Amino acid sequence: xxxxxxxxxxxxxxxxxxxxxxxxxxxxxxxxxxxxxxxxxxxxxxxxxxxxxxxxxxxxxxxxxxxxxxxxxxxxxxxxxxxxxxxxxxxxxxxxxxxxxxxxxxxxxxxxxxxxxxxxxxxxxxxxxxxxxxxxxxxxxxxxxxxxxxxxxxxxxxxxxxxxxxxxxxxxxxxxxxxxxxxxxxxxxxxxxxxxxxxxxxxxxxxxxxxxxxxxxxxxxxxxxxxxxxxxxxxxxxxxxxxxxxxxxxxxxxxxxxxxxxxx
Numbered sequence: 001x002x003x004x005x006x007x008x009x010x011x012x013x014x015x016x017x018x019x020x021x022x023x024x025x026x027x028x029x030x031x032x033x034x035x036x037x038x039x040x041x042x043x044x045x046x047x048x049x050x051x052x053x054x055x056x057x058x059x060x061x062x063x064x065x066x067x068x069x070x071x072x073x074x075x076x077x078x079x080x081x082x083x084x085x086x087x088x089x090x091x092x093x094x095x096x097x098x099x100x101x102x103x104x105x106x107x108x109x110x111x112x113x114x115x116x117x118x119x120x121x122x123x124x125x126x127x128x129x130x131x132x133x134x135x136x137x138x139x140x141x142x143x144x145x146x147x148x149x150x151x152x153x154x155x156x157x158x159x160x161x162x163x164x165x166x167x168x169x170x171x172x173x174x175x176x177x178x179x180x181x182x183x184x185x186x187x188x189x190x191x192x193x194x195x196x197x198x199x200x201x202x203x204x205x206x207x208x209x210x211x212x213x214x215x216x217x218x219x220x221x222x223x224x225x226x227x228x229x230x231x232x233x234x235x236x237x238x239x240x241x242x243x244x245x246x247x248x249x250x251x252x253x254x255x256x257x258x259x260x261x262x263x264x
Contacts, residue, residue: 001028001107003245005242007238008220012234013230018045018048020037020049020260021240024055025257026065026253029065029106030242032192033051033056035101036196051167052260059258066108067108071180074104074115075178079176097171099166101116102167112184113178115178118165119136124182125190130206132182138163186247191210192241194237200225216241222239
């Protein structure tokens with residue numbers, strides 16, 4: 001497979017970074033996964049870290065070197081991560097477990113499959129347009145969908161971070177929304193981002209940022225701009241960006257390899 005890839009994270013203006021991100025691949029399949037832990041006092045970083053760990057471990061087990069059913073893999077792995085989180089110690093008084101959003105994508109045979117829970121997003125950018133963008137599981141997104149507020153109003157709404165779905169948290173809240181498959185084209189760009197990354201930008205600004213620059217330069221530039229725009233009130237900012245296809249770096253390995261971003 002030929003692709004260029006970069007992942008990065010910044011703590012923003014928070015005391016802790018609860019975002020986690022990773023990718024893994026073999027000759028035949030590429031996994032991308034990002035999680036945004038929620039609730040400092042509930043240790044959301046534990047939920048996010050366990051989610052990433054679950055995906056990477058499952059990939060190593062089942063990508064030999066292909067995944068038999070990509071959609072089923074994402075669904076079952078995300079469900080398993082949720083179940084593992086629900087076994088973590090939790091706040092008895094609040095009745096809640098650590099929680100996290102999650103967005104994951106799997107590319108095999110040039111086709112992309114994905115699934116998400118919460119408001120961490122996946123974008124597929126092609127020819128100056130957004131071809132795919134996941135739909136946030138949030139109160140504000142529900143208002144946009146019903147026509148109560150506009151997309152522009154949603155970007156600055158004080159309740160924009162109130163999500164309606166996550167792994168962990170409260171047991172009966174979790175569900176995964178799946179998507180795909182969609183055929184990728186050479187020069188397609190994939191972006192996975194926590195809300196701290198995509199929140200300060202319009203979709204068109206993300207499209208314009210990509211252009212033809214190296215993905216590492218683009219992603220690091222987006223993180224810097226997000227910090228500047230939030231001006232002292234930034235959330236954790238985390239992203240993973242891939243440029244797919246001819247002319248990109250060849251990644252050849254029979255055995256699964258993984259890269260989990262080290263976040264302290």
